[in-house]
Amino acid sequence: MSTALDRLRAMARERAVVSSAAAVIGWDQETYLPDAGHAWRADQLAWLSEKAHELGTSQAWGDALAEAEAAKASPALLAAMRRDYDKATKLPGELVAREAQATSLGKQAWAEARKRSDFASFAPHLEILLGIAREKADRWGYKGEAYDALLDAYERDATSAGIATLFDALRPRLRDLAAAAVERSKARNPQLPAGPYPIAAQQAFNAKVAASLGYDFQAGRIDTTTHPFCTTLGPRDVRLTTRYDESDFTSSLFGVMHEAGHGLYEQGLPGDEFGLPSGEAASLGIHESQSRLWENHVGRSWPFWEKWLPVAAEHFPQLASVELADFMAYVAKAEYSFIRVEADEPTYDLHIILRFGLERRLLSGELAVKDVPKAWNESFEDLFGMTPPDDAHGCLQDIHWSMGGLGYFPTYTLGNLNAAQLFAAATADESIAAGVAKAEYAPLLAWLRKQVHSKGAVMTPAEIIREATGKEPSAEAHLAHLTRRYVG
Template identity: 65%
Template structure:
């Protein structure tokens, strides 16, 4: 009998509560009528509370101790150790706080959506005050080595600290700004563009599905829907939901959104269904998760080899592309310009968006920046990075959903994901048969390599250890910076 056998019934019950809440959250983002928001908050609070009670119960603690005592294989031991770490962390948070957070974030998402639509930050500001206050409460419950942000960061990136991330970002900031400035200047000289279209949504949906299937996403275990903000969520084993949004003036916006979310989906579909609800069947961190999405979106999706195969299919779906040569289309795909919206930013400028958010939310949490001053602080910082000033809050501090979800500490994982993606992709391309298959737009060998070197571990080892084992090197920014220089400056 497996050492985790006593745990699995409790883990399965807790996972049922958590995934039922995830289904309601998915529905809230895709289909729920606005007037249902108040009751939805009650539903989510109840389910989150039930899951937390189970995951901090004496039965759960005893099952973990039994697993620790009887685990024989290294994987079983690592699984049990990570379960104990999570139990101890969860036990520091009262169930009342968990329920209050679920209700608040459910309400906050609706307030944020309305404020963003109206470009009205003062409408969202009082709720953001509540969210930051709740985040500080959680940080005090957990404890932290240096500052409250450490505790929040640990939620999303195991083993990371604010000092470590801040030092890394300070190290790469000058190089990222240099690359972004040179890339945008070069792109402006080329003036890349594509025909105005329109690119009908139905045609985009058909093309996106073709590409997603070719990358390996199993539609028998997932689907794609529409939402205001693209995301991927797991509603259970073999139930992975992706969303995107559409722009009839540029089909690549939804395509790259889908490829990004497919990367997340492939990771979730690559985890062990039998271990669902335990660390062995779950992703290890958002930094590793983001490495998968950025690898497929950027290293594959924006490569010439990809488009040599897929551009004829794009032309078939969108006849207005028929007279545009591939070389001209590639200039559009690899265009670089400073833009206000993070999710629409190109590779060369993207990380600057993350550095800005890391600085600001760290200040919000430690109290050195007041919520009321956020729009001005955002605009000033964005101007220093890009030379642009957002014309309104919708394209400034209200553009992202994360804070309304309680996701303080989330943003740094996007840049960590970029660094890991480049390092993993470089390691995979050192295998001749994988490099050859990528050149011919056959992605099965690459996906198999990622499943064997990243997905298979679940959350049984640290994120940094996954990178070390897969690449033979410590995690670093070197491969990412070199990738940007090779793609945008040569």
């Protein structure tokens, strides 16, 4: 006789089949879908999203959950499932379908608006998505402000007030650190040998590096898109995307290492728990810790390039005469950039602080959608001392608002803090440190598999960091890392 937990697992698998089907056509939309296919794709995604929502909020699901709770089976898993179920049942299927359609059309509108640097053409879509975000926040409920409800959907137990306090404390330290790092780089003025760096050669080199980190190409692949991302289409199907710049191969490489970090996390989750909290990522802040750890703490380190610069020179002959020290000065180059995804470590978090402030104002109604470009440019001038030349280099550069991702951005900085704390704890182990020193990362990945990936989403983000590092989540390891690498 099947138990209530068995029935729950079966229903979760059915929902996962539907959700992953939506993920497949969502991936196709971002990579290969012809322009004329977007309207129908929006209808497909709306139907699949509503169907998955219906399955996960059914009375049968609720009954099985209550019965399993009464039997006291797997209490930690059931607590996570109860939280997800209660949250999901507050949203009607019609709203879920409406959001899926709005985001599908919104992403297409954003891509076109970004090409033309024309925020006004995207503004009506943002108005719709903002209204949906407010409706979701009201239905979920919140204690402080509406932004809390959206933030909690990405980072469990995080609050706007807590993030604001953290960012207010970080802002002056980050501004000073960034300014010092930029001045140091100006004095050195490191340059990369002129291109071209052919795309085919970049693809081959990127694949070698991703495989060396542990990314399993039998369970994934790398494709090209406008805005790089990693997506999970099934327990053995985790895909990366990137974009290429033939004048600088490191742009795509670090993007692939970043997305490979996400991919390693997804490939390391318990595959037989796919569709359950125990088989899902804990939060975006934990997810981002994995991508930033591999991109920055590994990919921008001296030991990594001591091994990989000669290999890069085999793919890009102009690198053959470059000294490692000169190349590392380029890798550690700091300069203010209009584009977040191209920002270096010392200046990156300032981009997140800007977006967090604007999102809170948008959601509260303090900032009107039509005034976003002006508000963006004013905030950018305040933080970076320069004004974006157009919307494409300003408020249109990120895909997140078009995909309904209000509340997402703060998790990037949380990920940076978590990455530094996890890397410091991992490399305190002499065997892991020895592997890192030789650019051999199997011991590091094994540690992350045990301390982070295997936990799924049953534990809170703070609990995962606390158990893995023996310390409360903190910004100190991140600030120490930035100071040591870019200023010290």
